Amino acid sequence: MSELYQKLEKIVSKNCISDNLYIRHAYSRTVDPVLQGVPDIVIRPTDAREVSEILKVANDENIAVISRGGGDCEFGGSKPIGDSGIVLDLKGMNNVLNLDQENLIVTVEAGISWGKLNDYLCNFGLYTGCLGPGSGLTASVGGGISHQSVGGGGCAKYGSCTNQLVSLEVVLPTGEIIETGSQANKYSKLPFNRFGNGPDFASLFCGDNGIFGVKTQVSLQVFPKPPFANYKTFLMPRKSEEISAKIFTEFRLKGIDVYDSMYFMDLLVRVGTEKGIFPLWENLKRKRGTMFYTVEANTEIELEEKVKQLDKIFLQNKAEELG
Ligand SMILES: Cc1cc2nc3c(=O)[nH]c(=O)nc-3n(C[C@H](O)[C@H](O)[C@H](O)COP(=O)(O)OP(=O)(O)OC[C@H]3O[C@@H](n4cnc5c(N)ncnc54)[C@H](O)[C@@H]3O)c2cc1C
Known part of the structure; x- marks a missing residue:
């Protein structure tokens, strides 16, 4: 057992620290499976005081600390670079x-x-x-x-x-x-x-x-959370990158507080359906770009009015409603 481990195990309870090979390997990867390095120690603090003590020890020992939340970063941010370091698992x-x-x-x-x-x-x-x-x-x-x-x-x-x-x-x-x-x-x-x-x-x-x-x-x-919401998807005309940007601008110019909206370009829809990522769009005859909106309201009448205005923007820009 390393000297570093002995110092750290005094800070957290016994089941919140490990230098076990399997645990260290589990924490060497995140949602992104590329192996960048294996940490020396994995530790799971329970409050700010424990985090503070861990960082003081790491500072004294000049060893890297890598914070990890859900480990959903696809770019390697929450795992070590090189075979060294302490992974600080904050999920506790x-x-x-x-x-x-x-x-x-x-x-x-x-x-x-x-x-x-x-x-x-x-x-x-x-x-x-x-x-x-x-x-x-x-x-x-x-x-x-x-x-x-x-x-x-x-x-x-x-x-x-x-x-x-x-x-x-x-x-x-x-x-x-x-x-x-x-x-x-x-x-x-x-x-x-x-x-x-x-x-x-x-x-x-x-x-x-x-x-x-x-x-x-x-x-x-x-x-x-407003009690009413609606959601619609549209099939966009050919080469719709600029049209989608125009639609986003029109939402803002008309002052409609769209909750969420996203544009999927032609290529993404085509490749995504081929790979089975978008099964709902498999039956689309023309694999063109799609765009959706979600809108919320406090009353049914307000919702209807917003949907009417949004649909008008899409239809005027030659998009077809998919549902
Ligand atoms: C299916 C999927 C969908 C995704 N969708 C989106 C999306 O829509 N939008 C988007 O922006 N990203 C998205 N991501 C990327 C990623 O999930 C997010 O950026 C997410 O916020 C990362 O949170 P996490 O808790 O998993 O962080 P981690 O991956 O654990 O860490 C991310 C970074 O933050 C640091 N960190 C984590 N917790 C702390 C803390 N408490 N204190 C200090 N530093 C900390 C880590 O060291 C690391 O550098 C997606 C990823 C996947 C796999």
Whole structure:
């Protein structure tokens, strides 16, 4: 057993640390199967204090620490480069800590998945607006903030998941624990404001891939989920890249708050259906680009009106409704 292991095992409980070959190999890969390197140790902290102690030891020993949330990064960010390092598995920190229903802010441990968080919020008729990445059933909130994730739904209306960030608790590489936004003020009981307390330090950690520190707590704005929604897909005319961009612009010019919309270019539809990725489109006679929208509303009449306006935009641009 290495000296490093002996120091680290004093910080976490026995079943939260391993240098077992099989465990280390399991953590040498993520959703991306390429082998970049095998870590020396895998450790699963349960709070910021443990993370801080681990980083202090790693600093003393001059050894790399790789934060890992859901391990859904396709570009190797959450696994070691070379046979060395400590993988810090944050999935043990996956609790909702507080839901402030007056200010509509939820505070969670950074390892919670977007799926688990939104499951919890729907009990209160709430959601996170942008639902994080498309991998959100397993990807973590901390990973999403570290990647500026968009794509799991809601980004047309709410922006990237970092747009609704209120405050962070971060353990810096030195082991120091800091808080951002209103939480940097020691008299503030609960997070309520990201901006207006001096520079926006939270933004330093958005999209940092975990390089600037380990996120341990995240506070996000949450929103009431509108009770009505509709969804439609259209077959686009030939060579529709520019037309799709025009349609996106028209949504904005008409002031329609589309919840989500995505364009799939001709090539993607053709290759995707050939490979069985889009089975619903197999019967399409013409494998052209497709585009969908999702729209929400507070009343049925409001929804009908929005759908009417959106359909008009698509039809005027020679798209055909698929359903
Ligand atoms: C099927 C699929 C669909 C996807 N769809 C999308 C999409 O729609 N939009 C999109 O943007 N991406 C998408 N992705 C990519 C990826 O899933 C997301 O970027 C996701 O946010 C990563 O979260 P994670 O918890 O899995 O992070 P990980 O892969 O574990 O880590 C990602 C990076 O963040 C760092 N990190 C993780 N947690 C922390 C933390 N607590 N503190 C500090 N650093 C941390 C890691 O070191 C790493 O550099 C998709 C991936 C898959 C496999």
